[in-house]
Amino acid sequence: METFINPKSLFHLLLLPCLLLYSSIAYNSSPVEAAMHTNNWAVLVCTSRFWFNYRHMANTLSLYRTVKRLGIPDERIILMLADDMACNTRNKYPAQVFNNENHRLNLYGDNVEVDYRGYEVTVENFLRVLTGRHETAVPRSKRLLSDEGSHILLYMTGHGGDEFLKFQDSEELQSHDLADAVKQMKEKHRFKELLIMVDTCQAATLFNQSPGVLAIGSSMKGENSYSHHLDSDVGVSVVDRFTYYTLAFFERLNIYDNASLSSLFSSYNPSLLMSTAYYRKDLYKRRLEEVPVTNFFGSVMETIHTDAAYKALSRRNSGRFEDEMSLDQSVHHIKRRMLIKVNDGDEIHDINPELLQGEEGASKCPWSTFRKKFQKAENVDSLLNYGLVAMIPLLVISTWLVQ
Amino acid sequence: MVLLQRPHILLLLIGTHQFLQCWIAFGSVNEEGQKQAEFSEELLLKPLPDHKLLAHFHFQSSGPPSTSNGCHHHLFPKAISQLVQKFRIKEMELSFTKGRWNYESWGGFDPLSSSNAKPPGVELWAVFDVPQHHIDASWKNLTHTLSGLFCASINFLESTATYSTPEWSFPPASGNVRYGTLPCEAVCTENLTPWLKLLPCRDKAGIALLLDRPSLYRGFYHSQQLHLTSTGSSSEGIDSGIILEQTLTVVLQPNSEMAIEVHASEKHIQPSWSLSSIFGKQVSGRCVLAKPSSVYLLLDRGLSAANGLTSENFWSNPSFELSANPDRIFLEESSSHSKSLSILYMFQVEKYCESEPFDIGLMWKVPVAWLCQQTPLHASRFLMGSGNERAAIAISLKSTQFTEGFMSANSKDGSCELRVDVFQVVPWYVKVYFHSLRVFVDQQPRAVSDIIEKIHVSPSKDKMSPGVMEVVLKLPCRVNTAALTIEFDKGFLRIDEYLPDANQGFDIPSAIISFPNFHASMVFLEDDSLNKSPLLSKFQEKCPVMSYTEVLLVPLTTPDFSMPYNVITITCTVFALYFGSVLNVLQRSVAEEERFLKAKAAKKTGRLPLLLSKLSAKLRGRRLEPLHSPPSSSSFINSKLVLKVILVAGLAVGWQYFFS
Secondary structure, eight states, X not given: OHXXXXXXXXXXXXXXXXXXXXXXXXXXXXXXXXXXXXXXXXXXXXXXXXXXXXXXXXXXXXXXXXXXXXXXXXXXXXXXXXXXXXXXXXXXXXXXXXXSTTOOOOSSOSOOOOSEEGGGXXXXXXXXXXXXXXXXXXXXXXXXXXXXXXXXXXXXXXXXXXXXXXXXXXXXXXXXXXXXXXXXXXXTTOOSEEEEEEESTTGGGTTTTOOSOEEEESSOTTOOOOEEEEETTTTEEEEEHHHHHHHHHHHTOOTTXXXXXXXXXXXXXXXXXXXXXXXXXXXXXXXXXXXXXXXXXXXXXXXXXXXXXXXXXXXXXXXXXXXXXXXXXXXXXXXXXXXXXXHHHHHHHTOOHHHHIIIIIHHHOHHXXXXXXXXXXXXXXXXXXXXXXXXXXXXXXXXXXXX | OHHHHHHHHHHHHHHHHHHHHHHHHHHHHHHHOSSOOEEEEEEEEEEOTTSOEEEEEEEEEEEOOHHHHTTOOSSSOHHHHHHHHHHTEEEEEEEEEESOOOHHHHOSSSHHHHHHOOOSEEEEEEEEOSOXXXXXXXXXXXXXXXXXXXXXXXXXXXXXXXXXXXXSSSSXXXXXXXXXXXXTOOOOHHHHHHHHTTSTTTTTSXXXXXXXXXXXXXXXXXXXXXXXXXXXXXXTOOOOOEEEEEEEEEEEOOOTHHHHHSXXXXXXXXXXXXXXXXXXXXXXXXXXXXXXXEEEEEEOHHHHHHTTXXXXXXXXXXXXXXXXXXXXXXXXXXXTTOSSOOEEEEXXXXXXXXXXXXXXXXXXXXXXXXXXXXXXXXXXEEEEOOSSSEEEXXXXXXXXXXXXXHHHHHOSSTTOEEEEEEEEEEOTTEEEEEEEXXXXXXXXXXXXXXXXXXXXXXXXXXXXXXXXEEEEEEEETTOSEEEEEEEEEEOOOOGGGSOTTGGGOEEEOOOEEEEEEEEEOOOBOOOTTSOOOHHHHHHHSOEEEEXXXXXXXXXXXXXXXXXXXXXXXXXXXXXXXXXXXXXXXHHOOHHHXXXXXXXXXXXXXXXXXXXXHHHHHHHHTOOOOOTTSOOSOOSSSOHHHHHHHHHHHHHHHHHHHHHO
């Protein structure tokens, strides 16, 4: 018995250091993976059918091209196009889609992967993609296989209204459907951060109910979003204003740029847009000045440089490691951000003060609250009545004094 | 702790074992040296009579048997071999087509047209090597996989209402075949790109370099096909590999710039063209992985006859000029039913490189007119009747000049017969009455039993399966016209079953008309030294002559899609009005109400606004109005407010005047 046990225990003893190392790695690596930004996904949806909605497809394809240029690979982009514009018989330029009348850039290119197209673009399929409830036969290329470390960009364009977005002129996606899908995604750990970008009329109403996400819409409630310009060769409007200025912002950038989300959001000029771009960040934890746009629109992976193999592990086991991970992003990342802060400065100063006041300043200033109350229509009459009543004693006193 | 460690070791062991196995397997193949993966790229150009040009790209890769090469794929696309293995496909064909093949001017009786003319949209058929009850599940999974692979909505073919099981009229006759079409599917760059990614050189080198998307999709006809044959993957495990044929057939209009320069008197001359003028690109060398990499120029029988080319003088052709010297010229073997012969010029791409790219041009010197060989009978299909309730489908067959010549040559006695197979699938909402099938031969109604030799019908089931009709016709040889008509009712769909653009109409897929007695093949005289060209060997195969009819667009009654909302709104209004008034009448007691009003009025007398209003009423000489009616307008400047201000001012003036 003893002879049997001894070699085994010896084996155990030998194994112990290995196991300790292994378990320490495992212990440290699992929370890291849970918190770290692992990958970027993009879901780009064009919901409009018919030739005269050419611009919606051009919008979506422009965004597709941008995110692809900034590093998101095709397999992590779910592209939904409700109609075929490129090979449409009305298209004078077969297999080409333009978003500018100068025709310098063919958005369709040679290498476009459309995941859902034509009649497949329905509310049902859209919600299935978001929530990941597919039939077993559905191939991987049509699924959003994101995880808890994913940053997802959700871009939608089409015709919409107060709290809805039309799909193919026959169905509607309502804001509470979207909110429900987002909530399910949150529950299922399908994303870490989600940016919803909507270019429709009254876009701001669509994500009113979605919790825990960063969202930007092309127009406020009651406003329309307009197309940018008409291409007389193609015969239809080719791009919407909001997307046009979004692209104008991105065309200056490459994958290594560190332009922040707030500089994107402040780049929208309401007079050029002919609508007010509305963004909602109350539920987003990080400061927008610190988040680069490539967080959502590109795929910039953090690389950790190591001098030799396996060195990183021992370094990571040190005490500093914990601090590093308590922050959302690593110190490394923040350092880089500090460095570029100088470059970013002028962009941040450009932030439109009106836009900021509209969001935050309102609640702080007492005069504006009074004015707000005052402007409420139903209070006017009673206020006047009280004013009139208050005048009577004044009148009495003044006459008494005269006498 | 030990348990934690062990699975990893085990996994590692299994992994290495697997890897070793694969490696050994691959090595053994190399030693064997026979079952190597092969790839060929070929392009065939053919001038068409109506001043157009046909370009037919043919890529073929053959994969060695899966058992011998394990998990390694040298040339053969891995995605396809996984597809074949997973769904146990014996044979499969997927085609994406845009435009309609013009059988009258582009011909229908050569191997090129009978295997590459396809119905518009997507056509998919597959033969499975699985038990009968598993076929439908395999088909469903296959459609989903293909839709992911080729960026198309092929997954719409998964529902049983869209695909059918041809019994015997469809050429790869077998019980395990499934056939489905999507006539209105769009075909564009996103379908071509994944297709090109299956090629070892993609579109970066070789002949595929020519595939410039805008010039391809500008064409009149565009058909992209994928044909899979898995030879002998039977249950015994004998597996000789997979053959993947990828073909792309385009009909293009050569740039007419040169034609404009030509004088008006010579406007019948065929337009001259070159590869660079059609595709805007040149071939800079072959794809190094391709074994034969060659370009062919085919002059079909009619054209060579019009040129006066025979087997003696084809070297000195007077009517056109080639910009490059052909490496080889093939003559067709003389066949029984045609005196003239096709001529094939071959160019080897291997000789060319980056500095000296390959470009072939054809310059016509004299106007030439010829006709392509046509199908025995020209088939067309149309709708009859009007209204939203009933209509009829008619398939008409007309004799062509080919039939006349052929029949007069072949029918010594009067009893010769022409066999025609018709395969027609209709969606379930087109409710066909099969008893109303009528046959007309030379515009005379004939008894169905005289003409129809064999018929197989499977009626449609609502939302379950489409209607399928397979007919074998025996027509007399000297027939001029023949027609089949069949009546149908237009069904009703549920409101959520209509497509978003339902007003456009619904498509009935093409019918397949095949002539099993006729085989299109082109056998070229070749010497033994010639390396086997897959394209030419495909031409030699005897394939039955087939043609597809047009897609029909049936307008169905579409409801007013806002109707449900209207109905709901009106119903709700009526109900609200009715119940509201009834309740009001039932519950109202007049005396009580009056008492209540009085009490309310009494309560309000003390209040200042009432006093003011009373005063104003008196001033205006009107009766007292109840003040508690809500203010109608709420803007700052309205008449009521102005009145109030004036009233107060007047009051003040009066007061002042009275006391002073």
